[in-house]
Each structure stands twice: as C-alpha cells, then as structure tokens.
Amino acid sequence: MSTNGLPDEIPIPIKGITYQQIKVEKIPMSESYIQRDSSLIPTASRTVSLNPCRTCMPLGAMFATLGVHRGLPFVQGAQGCTTYVRYTFCRIYKEPAIIANASFHEDASVFGGQKNFVTGIRNLVVRYKPDLIGVVTTCSSEIIGDDMTSFIKMAKKKIAKEIGEEEMEKTKIVLINTPSFAGSHVVGYDRASKAFLSTLAKEKTEPNNKINIIPGMMSPADIKEIKHLLEVMGVDNIVLFDTSDVFNTPLRPPMELPYYPKGGTKVEEIEDMANSMATFALSPHEGGAGAKFMEKKFGMQAIIGPFPMGVKNTDAFLKTVSQITGKPVPDELLDERGLLIDYMADTLNYTMQKKVAIFGDPDIVVGATRFACELGMEPVAVLSGTPSKIFNMQIEEIAKEYEVSPKIFNGSDLFEFEEYLKTIKLDIIFGNSKGVDIARELEVPLVRIGLMVWDRVGYQKRPVVGYRGGEFLLTEIVNSILDYRFPDDRTQQL
Ligand code: SF4
Numbered sequence: 049m050s051t052n053g054l055p056d057e058i059p060i061p062i063k064g065i066t067y068q069q070i071k072v073e074k075i076p077m078s079e080s081y082i083q084r085d086s087s088l089i090p091t092a093s094r095t096v097s098l099n100p101c102r103t104c105m106p107l108g109a110m111f112a113t114l115g116v117h118r119g120l121p122f123v124q125g126a127q128g129c130t131t132y133v134r135y136t137f138c139r140i141y142k143e144p145a146i147i148a149n150a151s152f153h154e155d156a157s158v159f160g161g162q163k164n165f166v167t168g169i170r171n172l173v174v175r176y177k178p179d180l181i182g183v184v185t186t187c188s189s190e191i192i193g194d195d196m197t198s199f200i201k202m203a204k205k206k207i208a209k210e211i212g213e214e215e216m217e218k219t220k221i222v223l224i225n226t227p228s229f230a231g232s233h234v235v236g237y238d239r240a241s242k243a244f245l246s247t248l249a250k251e252k253t254e255p256n257n258k259i260n261i262i263p264g265m266m267s268p269a270d271i272k273e274i275k276h277l278l279e280v281m282g283v284d285n286i287v288l289f290d291t292s293d294v295f296n297t298p299l300r301p302p303m304e305l306p307y308y309p310k311g312g313t314k315v316e317e318i319e320d321m322a323n324s325m326a327t328f329a330l331s332p333h334e335g336g337a338g339a340k341f342m343e344k345k346f347g348m349q350a351i352i353g354p355f356p357m358g359v360k361n362t363d364a365f366l367k368t369v370s371q372i373t374g375k376p377v378p379d380e381l382l383d384e385r386g387l388l389i390d391y392m393a394d395t396l397n398y399t400m401q402k403k404v405a406i407f408g409d410p411d412i413v414v415g416a417t418r419f420a421c422e423l424g425m426e427p428v429a430v431l432s433g434t435p436s437k438i439f440n441m442q443i444e445e446i447a448k449e450y451e452v453s454p455k456i457f458n459g460s461d462l463f464e465f466e467e468y469l470k471t472i473k474l475d476i477i478f479g480n481s482k483g484v485d486i487a488r489e490l491e492v493p494l495v496r497i498g499l500m501v502w503d504r505v506g507y508q509k510r511p512v513v514g515y516r517g518g519e520f521l522l523t524e525i526v527n528s529i530l531d532y533r534f535p536d537d538r539t540q541q542l
Pocket of ligand 1: 104105106125128129130132185186187188228229
C-alpha cells in the first residue's frame with residue numbers, strides 16, 4: 049500500500065489485467081524488458097487497445113467537409129472532439145483548420161444539445177457566411193439521442209427570421225452521423241461521401257461529360273497527381289472533397305476575413321455530379337458508399353478501387369477512365385509509366401527480397417502491398433487498423449499472384465503487430481508516424497505512407513499515387529534501405 053492509500057499496483061477493473069502486464073517497454077532486449085503475457089497479445093483478447101492504428105469517426109467527416117469550398121464542419125459534441133482533430137490536421141499539414149463546435153458541457157449532456165446547436169449554427173451563418181456547413185455528430189450527441197434533422201430545421205427557421213429566407217438558402221447544411229463507437233475515421237469519411245451526395249446531388253439534367261472522383265483521405269499532392277493524370281488525358285472531372293488547395297495553401301497576405309482557402313469542391317459541382325459519366329471511388333473504404341449511392345440513385349456506373357498506387361493499379365485506373373471516356377492514354381503518361389519501370393529496374397538490387405511490414409488504413413495498405421510485390425519485396429505482415437470485410441480477400445489475392453504469404457492483421461492494434469514483428473526477420477516497415485517507436489526498436493527503417501504522417505515535413509507535398517508518385521515513393525524506400533544497410537562510412541562499397 050502506498051501513502052496515498054492506493055495499492056502500488058492498480059488493477060484495471062477488466063478481466064484482471066494489470067498495468068504491469070500491458071506496460072510497453074521501449075527497449076525490448078534491455079534487462080528490464082517485460083515479457084508480455086502471450087494471451088494478452090491478440091487485440092481480440094483484450095478490452096483495451098494499445099497503440100491503435102485508427103482514430104475517431106468524426107475526424108473523417110471533418111476532413112471531408114473541409115474539402116468543400118467555403119465549407120465548415122460543425123461538431124455536435126464536446127470541445128475535445130474538435131480540438132484533437134484540429135490539432136491533428138495542423139500537425140500533419142501545418143495549415144489552419146477552421147472547425148466549429150457546439151461546446152457540450154454537463155447541461156447539454158443531460159438535456160440534449162438543441163440550444164447549443166441552434167445558437168452555434170446561427171453564429172456560423174451570420175458571422176462566417178459559409179457556402180456549406182457539415183454537421184458532424186459525436187459519441188455524446190448520438191448517445192443522448194439528439195434529433196439532428198429537427199434541430200437543423202429549427203435552426204434554419206430561426207436564422208431565416210433574422211436574415212431572410214434567401215440569405216439562409218445560401219448556406220447548405222449536410223448532416224453526417226458519426227458515432228465514433230461504431231467505426232473509425234475511415235468510416236467517417238465514407239459516411240460523409242454518401243451524406244453529401246444524398247443531400248446535394250440534384251436529379252440529372254444534361255450530361256456534363258465529366259467523371260466523378262472520390263479520392264479518399266489522400267494527401268494534397270496525391271489529389272493533385274490524380275488531377276494531373278486526368279488533365280493529361282483531357283478528361284474533365286469533379287473531385288469530391290478536394291483538399292489539395294485546402295491543406296496546402298500559399299501564404300499571400302493580406303487575407304480576407306473570415307479566411308477560407310481558395311480550394312475545395314464547389315457546392316454547384318457536387319449538385320452537378322449526377323450528370324457525370326461515372327463515379328470513381330479510388331479508396332474503396334473511403335468513398336465507396338458515395339459511389340454506390342450514385343449508382344443506385346442515378347444509375348451511374350460506380351468504379352470502386354483499386355487504390356492507384358504502383359504500376360498495375362495506376363494502369364487499371366487509366367484503362368477504366370479510357371474505356372468510359374473514349375479518350376486514349378497519351379504518350380506523356382506512357383512515358384511517366386516507362387520512367388517508373390526503368391527506375392524499378394535500376395533499383396531492383398536494393399528492393400529485391402526485402403521483407404516488409406505494412407500498416408495503416410486499409411486502402412493504402414492494399415495499394416502499398418501490391419507495389420511492394422512489384423518491387424520484388426516480400427510482404428511479411430500487413431495490418432489494417434480499421435476492420436474491413438474485404439481486406440483479407442484483397443491481400444490474399446495479391447499474395448497468391450506474387451507467391452508471398454504475409455500474416456494479415458485486420459482491425460488489430462499496433463501493439464499486436466509489433467509483438468509479431470519481433471518474432472520474424474524484417475528489413476523495412478511502410479506506415480505512418482505511429483510506427484516510429486516500433487521501427488526504432490526493431491532497428492529497421494520506416495518509410496512514411498498514409499494520413500497520419502506528422503514527423504516529416506514535405507511528405508504531403510509529394511505524391512505516392514500514379515506513376516510519378518511511384519517514383520517518389522521508390523526513392524524513399526531505396527534511400528531508407530541505403531541509410532540502414534550502407535551507413536556513411538561504408539558508402540564507398542556501393
Ligand atoms: S471518440 Fe467520441 S468522445 Fe472521443 S473525440 Fe471522438 S467523438 Fe468525441
């Protein structure tokens with residue numbers, strides 16, 4: 049017993065697990081290394097998550113809303129549900145992210161968030177004059193049972209009385225239900241894609257000869273790369289949630305207040321999406337729901353995946369675009385493809401047979417697994433932090449094609465992943481900044497990919513998708529291998 053009356057080892061009141069048992073020791077082979085109880089290593093046998101590889105559902109919906117021109121997320125919940133997300137976006141992109149919040153305290157948690165919502169939306173419309181507000185619910189508002197559809201009607205009526213119907217109509221409001229206990233940020237973005245399209249897309253009028261792209265939570269550089277591919281092909285497009293000029297903006301004072309970045313998908317473009325030829329959801333788990341909605345509601349072809357990373361997946365994307373639009377893949381893109389293949393051949397001696405572990409959100413992990421195989425690497429473990437019904441099947445398909453057999457972790461945490469990696473031979477990890485400690489412990493390089501990269505500058509400015517993205521990523525991979533395999537004092541041996 050300690051002097052404050054608490055037992056020295058505080059038991060966690062669930063299934064008898066103690067802090068001592070789940071303590072994460074950072075130096076695995078040190079004298080104080082604690083051998084973990086093997087029965088607690090699988091995520092499924094624990095009621096706590098250790099080093100989770102996902103974050104909360106509203107984050108995905110906020111990301112999506114910020115990808116709309118003059119769009120503002122309004123979070124119906126406590127301030128923490130917003131602060132963490134704003135901090136995360138600023139940490140990743142080094143750009144401001146304006147997100148409003150209903151500021152739930154005890155009273156809202158007990159009596160419901162109607163008052164906070166109506167007042168908050170009124171302040172936003174009157175002071176910020178946004179083109180769109182994405183109303184993002186949270187665990188608390190969903191558990192209280194806030195009737196958000198009625199709240200939105202009430203708020204609109206009240207504001208219209210103050211500023212007039214016409215002014216009120218200038219701000220569209222989209223409701224995105226994101227109870228975080230029911231899924232991750234990946235699901236939040238996916239739900240947002242359906243919510244925006246079902247609220248805003250208007251009935252077909254006349255063809256616009258465009259294609260719709262729902263990229264998923266790609267970096268600004270990735271979205272620009274997709275637009276580059278389409279521009280070279282001469283294909284007009286509407287990118288839903290175009291964050292490319294939102295999370296990467298020029299600093300050009302003086303800036304008007306309220307400040308909105310110049311980028312983002314315009315509301316009129318979303319309204320026009322039913323007139324397009326097809327909808328491509330490049331990340332099946334992040335936007336697939338929106339593409340399926342467009343197919344069901346407007347009879348429009350939905351092309352779901354693959355994530356356009358590496359040669360084969362980029363080929364597949366361009367081939368389908370070509371089939372749908374009738375436009376051939378031009379020489380310029382064939383040259384880009386040729387340059388990537390040439391680069392792969394030039395560096396094969398470094399990448400061949402390297403054992404790689406890959407983790408992150410499901411779509412980028414599947415894309416990176418295929419690219420790793422194209423480079424002659426051997427994926428030995430892959431992890432999707434978000435549980436997925438198709439992840440295993442997608443990985444197994446690649447594994448069969450390239451005769452590799454990675455261990456698949458679906459919906460697991462990085463603690464379980466790390467414990468497995470300690471038992472096998474490994475040369476390199478592909479993943480986000482959450483893997484830094486794991487890579488250090490295992491003494492292998494970590495090549496950053498995915499959304500949560502905050503410990504590198506410039507990552508979001510270079511694509512990993514498309515042929516040119518493949519070149520950038522391959523540069524990172526090979527240089528990381530060189531740094532570890534051939535330190536400075538041995539470079540003359542190259
Ligand atoms: S998990 Fe729930 S309570 Fe926590 S930040 Fe996310 S929405 Fe808010």
